[in-house]
Amino acid sequence: MTFDPWNIAAFVLMALATYACRGGGYWLFRQIKPSPLIRAIMKYIPGTLFVSFVVPSLIQGGLQPMVGAAGTLAVMLATRNMALSIAGGVAAAWAVWLLK
Amino acid sequence: MTVEPVTFTAKGVRRGYIDCLPLLLAMAPFGLICGVLSQGVGLSIGETVLMAMIVFAGSAQLVCLNIWTHPPDLLAVTLATFVINLRMALMGPVLSPWLDQLRGWRVWGSLFVMADQNWAMSVSEMNKGGRDAGYLLGTGLAFWSMWVATSAVGFVLGAAVKPTPGHPLFFAALAVFVVMLAQMWRGRADILPWVIAALVSSAVAWLLPGTFWFIVAGAISGSVVAGVRDHMRDEKPT
Numbered sequence: 001m002t003f004d005p006w007n008i009a010a011f012v013l014m015a016l017a018t019y020a021c022r023g024g025g026y027w028l029f030r031q032i033k034p035s036p037l038i039r040a041i042m043k044y045i046p047g048t049l050f051v052s053f054v055v056p057s058l059i060q061g062g063l064q065p066m067v068g069a070a071g072t073l074a075v076m077l078a079t080r081n082m083a084l085s086i087a088g089g090v091a092a093a094w095a096v097w098l099l100k
Numbered sequence: 101m102t103v104e105p106v107t108f109t110a111k112g113v114r115r116g117y118i119d120c121l122p123l124l125l126a127m128a129p130f131g132l133i134c135g136v137l138s139q140g141v142g143l144s145i146g147e148t149v150l151m152a153m154i155v156f157a158g159s160a161q162l163v164c165l166n167i168w169t170h171p172p173d174l175l176a177v178t179l180a181t182f183v184i185n186l187r188m189a190l191m192g193p194v195l196s197p198w199l200d201q202l203r204g205w206r207v208w209g210s211l212f213v214m215a216d217q218n219w220a221m222s223v224s225e226m227n228k229g230g231r232d233a234g235y236l237l238g239t240g241l242a243f244w245s246m247w248v249a250t251s252a253v254g255f256v257l258g259a260a261v262k263p264t265p266g267h268p269l270f271f272a273a274l275a276v277f278v279v280m281l282a283q284m285w286r287g288r289a290d291i292l293p294w295v296i297a298a299l300v301s302s303a304v305a306w307l308l309p310g311t312f313w314f315i316v317a318g319a320i321s322g323s324v325v326a327g328v329r330d331h332m333r334d335e336k337p338t
Contacts, residue, residue: 006171007171018156022185024189025191040330041326042186051297052298054277064266
């Protein structure tokens with residue numbers, strides 16, 4: 001079991017960044033009320049963030065992740081079950097991988 | 101009308117913990133995927149467990165592991181984590197009817213284990229008239245312990261299968277986000293920000309290959325445009 005100092009530093013910084021949001025947000029917004037504009041913008045952050053992660057990854061990854069994403073979405077729309085959708089997507093990506 | 105005072109009891113903590121048990125199974129895949137990914141990028145099991153314990157933020161960990169290098173880009177992972185978790189800054193204040201009545205570790209410890217699912221459960225408990233704020237800590241501890249345990253199990257699974265780069269098993273991390281996007285879709289208002297985010301992030305990824313600014317650039321441009329649009333619409337005199 002090894003602990004690399006750079007990795008530990010990254011975990012600590014990630015933990016601090018996370019707590020700055022979890023605890024810091026509550027603390028800050030107890031002092032000042034967020035303006036309606038800030039609230040309106042933050043409402044859209046989770047969705048746009050995941051789009052910004054997924055779309056470039058699909059473009060870069062090519063056929064395998066694209067088919068996988070289509071499979072995931074299809075199972076999700078049909079069943080609304082998260083675990084099943086992830087499994088379906090991985091199976092679709094796996095099929096492309098085997099055919100190559 | 102008199103409102104009952106907010107309490108914080110061991111009974112409340114225990115009830116929160118037990119209420120979560122049926123949901124833990126649904127959450128298991130995320131921890132497993134995170135563990136497999138950690139093993140895949142070359143972290144040790146000790147590092148994997150430490151990360152799960154102190155960060156405890158699934159989406160941020162998955163994104164960071166996807167951009168992990170040796171040594172890690174400290175600025176990139178910190179900034180990515182911060183932006184991904186910004187939503188939590190608005191989650192805490194919703195629970196202020198409870199949190200404002202607590203002191204010390206009861207507030208700051210409860211906030212440490214506040215994640216999307218147990219926050220939602222606590223909000224609904226609070227709105228139903230629940231006055232025992234220990235519920236938030238109990239639900240949080242349930243998810244936290246499951247997160248740490250499944251991360252470790254995922255690491256062991258990854259070490260047993262030893263998936264090579266490009267193995268379809270790694271697609272699971274991306275599938276998690278596709279599933280979350282499907283759940284987050286709220287209707288037509290999301291089209292503009294999502295299209296902008298897709299275009300900007302793809303352009304930045306193409307212009308600055310090998311860096312991870314594309315995530316931040318896409319998220320900020322999309323949400324600022326949509327936020328300003330909604331704000332101007334709401335301000336308009338009718």
